[in-house]
Amino acid sequence: MKTLHLKDFYKFIITNFRKLSFGWILTFLSSFGQTFLISLYVPEIIKAFSISEGTFGAIYAGCTVTASIIMLTVGHTVDHKPAKTVTAFSITGLAIATILLGFSYYFIPLIIAIIMLRLFGQGLLTHISMTLISKIFDKNRGKALSFSSLGFSIGEAILPILITTIIAFYNWRVAAIGSGALLLLYLVKLKFTNLKHFDDKLISIKGNTTKKLVNNYKEIIFNKKFGILMPAVFAVSFINTAVFFYQYIFVEQKEWSATLYASFFTAYAITRLVFSLFGGVWVDKYTAKKLFRFYLIPLNIGLLPFAFMDSIIGALAFLILAGITTGISGTVKTAIIAEVYGTENLGAIRSIFTMFMVISTALGPLIVGFLIDHDFSVSHILLILSIILCIVVFNSQRINRI
Template identity: 90%
Template sequence: MLKEIQVYFSLEFLNSIFVKTCNLKDFYRFIIANFKKLSFGWVLTFLSSFGQTFLISLYVPEIIKSFSISEGTFGAIYAGCTVTASVIMLSLGHNVDHKPAKTVTAFSITGLAIASILLGFSYHFAVLILAIIMLRLFGQGLLTHISMTLISKIFDKNRGKALSFSSLGFSIGEAILPILITTIISFYNWRIAAICSGVLLLFYLIKLKFTNLDHFDEQLISIKGNSTKKMVRNYKEIIFNRKFGIIMPAVFAVSFINTAVFFYQYIFVEEKQWSVTLYASFFTAYAITRLVFSLFGGVWVDKYTAKKLFRFYLIPLNIGLLPFAFMDSILGALAFLILAGITTGISGTVKTAIIAEIYGTKNLGAIRSIFTMFMVISTALGPLLVGLLIDNNFSVSTILLCLSILLILVVFNSQRIGKIEK
């Protein structure tokens, strides 16, 4: 009964906000008019799920058993592989600026398919490490990067709505794929599940062969001589620029905190002696909130600009950490999940739109690859650092308070965005 009441009021509340702030008919017309382009972005974010932590984590218990390693050892391996993938990402991300969309997409899909199949056949430790690096590189890294970059380039006036629709692939992947993968694992084993994932990706290549993506290639820029080396030299200039110092901490913080908290959420819940089953049911509210606010984010970016939203979108997550840390009632966890869903939903659009607004779209692939690299690194460092705090007997309240203080500093830093011109 509690779950039904929770879902009902969540839906009613979010629906009332959406009706007041968004023109549903305009959004619907925009989607219908541009469905071919938007669906391509949506599919890529959906398929990126095969390299995301939430899906890879389903294999972890069996991988640990198969290789006779501890959870801590695998955590360190996973962090190392993720960081390695992020560094490689920096050398590949710029290709979306000057190579046809079909070429870079086929390359990434093929790499992710091979990675999934390698994971299924990873009887040697070296193969396991290679598979994880490739999963993180081609899945979380390149497919997400290609989708967000191409959509940002082709849409200007309605960039926010376009990005928000494309980012729904993340939510759908989180809803569908864990059920599919766990079902295959329960009937067969984790290796078969990984191989099936790779085969599914290869089937998409057949569809891609007959998909016309020429409309994404209109803004390609030519590459001459050693322009790649020049771009690498320019990375230092970009990183030490004031713009980067304002935008990067916010991009880093969302992934860092979300990954860290969700990675250890059940440890936190058990320490507070809350019902794990009831907490798990609260994820319905999180999923609904994230899904709806990913649409809000798109509409608001088009209406108010990403620069204005950038100053405030981290605040709900920051507020949500406090009841999770200090409330004795499990309703504190529900408050966190709803508020985290707001920030996470909006961030999917804002993080890419702000880069396009500030830096322009000409070299968006190269510039965004730098941000993607640091974002991927944050997903490795979050669980690693929080895990060290747990190992050193820091309480849940202390850990979450530290994360909240960190986020407050980032929010203050984000206020400087108003002084930055494109």
């Protein structure tokens, strides 16, 4: 049965490759604004500006929160502006951000660059990709989203090697400026790309649909649906960012081999990629509502061996189980919003979820860093995160009531 589903998946990709590849390239390019790539510049930025890790962490958190707030004001545009327009705007903004980062010799340009990286990269490019793909595909939304989300995995596999190589042979400023040049090159391709098929479901901002939602975000946030969906969306980004941000500190405290631990990331990448694909098939077969109740459980289980096992196999177990949840979540988080709220105003509604998701990536490292500074052990920190995730999983069971 699984083979049949994967065969259908392959046929679906071949048939719709032109549309799906657009979603894939946007998630790939969003890497330039994601924490995993920005973190490669951090040691050099700290040296260049003579600041501490804590100071930069605070700056990064502040910039991320600022970007998330701005995201709320512009995320709805994907509902009523042509796909090419919003994409060109976001790619241009991200290109300017990376180039500005390379030319930042003072704090103000650095802060502006980081805000723009988080807004246009992690925020808007991901948002545009997931929203447009959700709107144009209904019956096969899960497969479409899972294929588009593969851009994240490919970015994680390729870009860190490319960026670190440029930094090693030249410097971090050349790497940042070169990234901006690459993004500008994509704008040339975008000019000759036909995206009219994504504009069929545009709605007028003059009506009482998207505009009403933009002016009444408070109603959405205090709705029962939001209270069920948001904690799960928030938790994955919060816990993943917090753990991965301090993973080598945890490994050091456990007295494990950092080199061996780093090699385990291959297992994480493979698991995430495989379950990104399976997640799409399962969403189409069982619906996102059913998967939503259970997809956080592997990550929750994975925190326990990482916390309490003396062997580094505990870290491998965590990475594999985290890969399962992270892979599935890329599809489930967007598909569940489309199933619960519909797709007409998906850009406006999803921008709220994206805002909180981005905020979670800022709060995770801050809170865990606070616990580390107050001498909490690795085991206690990971146990706290597991308890939080248990509460979120129980809350997710309420999805059947809406």
